[in-house]
Amino acid sequence: MKILAVETSCDDTAVALLDGTDLLAEEIRHQDVHSAHGGVVPELASRNHLETLPSVIGDVFAKAGVPNFPGTIDVYAATAGPGLVGSLLVGLSWAKAAAWSSGKPFLGINHLAAHLFLHYGKPVKFPAAALLASGGHTCLLRMDSWERITMLGCTRDDAAGESFDKTAKLLGLGYPGGAALDALAERGDPSAVHLPSPLHDPSLPEFSFSGLKTAARIALEKGADPADLAASFRLRVVDSLVSKFLHQCREIGAASMVAAGGVTANSLLRNRLSRASALLGIPLFLPDVEHSTDNALMVGRAAAAVLDSDPSARSSLQCNAFSRWTGSGLSPLCCH
């Protein structure tokens, strides 16, 4: 079962070719045009996807050594949302057109579910507790199976990645600055600058990061050392993510810990989660750094999961792009 998966929800043009859940080849092209603007410019992102996608697809076929003609691919999948609508439309329209012209099924995939489904095909045991921390979302979830995933709570304001990016911008680290702040934090003393721990009750499955970002700005204005500030900020965010995640692991009686989303590239978060997993004796499913941030492998695995539970599943060609998703049950297929 060859799946061609496309991800264009924000500023990465990503394509993956899978055989079931196995990756044959993939390509992730990050858009650099936005760094000069200090944030993603939606119209530039859409135009850039439109220019880049054909060559990314060509590269993936070449890498996989698979001929690029109708008939090779069994299923086309693309992210339908949440994300930037103009960007989503590029990948979505391409996948629909390819499916339509070759008479093959098309699947419209939920981006949030896709982050978790990167781990589909691995020996995840249920019930599992999941932490999804990205640039747009920060949530805790309960997974009773791959078919039953329930939201426990999300951030009330900024997502964790967004707070990293905004604080990195204050520190002059460019955009997106999460990784740069992480690197700077390695040289700082996390106890040198005092920052608050918002919503710090671990039993509350909700987050708040906007006050922390404001406190970081005030500390910087008062002359805090940038590396110390970065270290303190990183520690506060990671403490909040880890303490609430571990509380839910205990509440649920989790047999696995599942982590996903761009912020799981953070080195302190990775250390903390690995240590907790070893201490609790609960296996941890953590993406490799490259697949923490947006990629198309996760979209392909989400599509593989949909087809495993219903081989005749397909989305309507009327499947539309959407910018936001709110709901209590998360599943990979967002348009039927």
Ligand code: KG4
């Ligand atoms: O999952 P993702 O690629 O996109 C969304 O779905 O939002 O996540 C991107 C986010 C950005 O905010 C980026 O700064 C953050 O992940 N990020 C990091 C690190 N690497 C990427 N945040 C903290 N530390 C990192 N090392």
Ligand code: ZN
């Ligand atoms: Zn994402």
